[in-house]
Amino acid sequence: MxxxxxxxxxxxxxxxxxxxxxxxxxxxxxxxxxxxxxxxxxxxxxxxxxxxxxxxxxxxxxxxxxxxxxxxxxxxxxxxxxxxxxxxxxxxxxxxxxxxxxxxxxxxxxxxxxxxxDTREKKNAFSLSGVVFQLNAKEAEAGGQKLPFTKSEYEICEYLALHHGQTFTREQIYEAVFGYDGESDSSVISTHIKNIRAKLATCRLAPIETVWGVGYKWV
CATH class of the missing domain: 3.40.50.2300 (Response regulator)
Structure with a gap:
């Protein structure tokens, strides 16, 4: 559709x-x-x-x-x-x-x-699962309100949403967002996901699904 x-x-x-x-x-x-x-x-x-x-x-x-x-x-x-x-x-x-x-x-x-x-790179903005991503501003909105994501939380959401339906391990998400020379390790992804879910829950949204034993995906 x-x-x-x-x-x-x-x-x-x-x-x-x-x-x-x-x-x-x-x-x-x-x-x-x-x-x-x-x-x-x-x-x-x-x-x-x-x-x-x-x-x-x-x-x-x-x-x-x-x-x-x-x-x-x-x-x-x-x-x-x-x-x-x-x-x-x-x-x-x-x-x-x-x-x-x-x-x-x-x-x-x-x-x-x-x-x-239509696989062209999104340059302006896109909407998925109730969340509007303003790509130039690096901000996300839901229900007309700006979501209070940190920079890292926004980057994780944008990456998962742009590849919605695909499952990524914590390591893949970490490398995509922080690069190979990140100062932490992939275990921080779980904490970021927890915080992201809490902020999305205030808008009654739950687009990030855990794929047990593998990782996460945006649905």
């Missing part, structure tokens, strides 16, 4: 795309007025479908405005088929260009392909 933002000034097209996305269990947010998009919270989306020819703010200009704040794939949906339009769209940061009219099977396939291979 993915969260997908769809921006198109045609209501009929928005509803058609919503039905297509629902077939794969995706949740869609539909927007017909492109001028409202720049103020949105892009942490809520895993992929953006963006029409080009729209009144008020066209897709090219919108992509230019938001690309630096968006880590997820951006796919253009448009009837513009000239090569220079395609080159322009890809040049300003779009990941793909799907021309209208398009088949529903093709749309589903292209969307799911981008979701599967």
């Amino acid at each position: 993915a969260r997908i933002l769809v921006v198109d000034d045609e209501p009929a097209m928005l509803q058609l795309i919503r039905r297509v996305l629902e077939k794969d269990g995706h949740i869609s947010t539909l927007v017909s007025d492109a001028t409202t998009v720049p103020t949105m919270n892009f942490l809520n989306f895993d992929l953006i479908l963006l029409d080009i020819m729209m009144p008020g703010l066209d897709g090219f200009d919108l992509c230019r405005q938001i690309r630096s704040r968006v880590d997820c794939p951006i796919l253009f949906l448009t009837a513009k088929t000239q090569e220079n339009d395609i080159v322009q769209g890809l040049g300003i940061g779009a990941d793909d260009y799907i021309t209208k009219p398009f088949g529903m099977a093709e749309l589903r396939a292209r969307i799911n392909a981008h979701l599967r291979r």
Whole structure:
């Protein structure tokens, strides 16, 4: 399941795309007025479908405005088929260009392909398990409140969250966060995890799971 933002000034097209996305269990947010998009919270989306020819703010200009704040794939949906339009769209940061009219099977396939291979490094922020990570500020939030993590606690959380679903030993976590020349040893990871869990528990969150005999993972 993915969260997908769809921006198109045609209501009929928005509803058609919503039905297509629902077939794969995706949740869609539909927007017909492109001028409202720049103020949105892009942490809520895993992929953006963006029409080009729209009144008020066209897709090219919108992509230019938001690309630096968006880590997820951006796919253009448009009837513009000239090569220079395609080159322009890809040049300003779009990941793909799907021309209208398009088949529903093709749309589903292209969307799911981008979701599967979107392994780009997160540069701005991302949200997982109720925690929002502000990567530039090296801060984490939950429920709109900043979590009082120490620098080491934040680094441990970020590392586990960026590799969520994977299990890491204490030694692997220690080396990733403190490096090979750290001044302590991997036993401190258990203490840090205990403190992290206590702070997350105040927000009723428990995303770090112990894998007995192995280590920890973010779920």
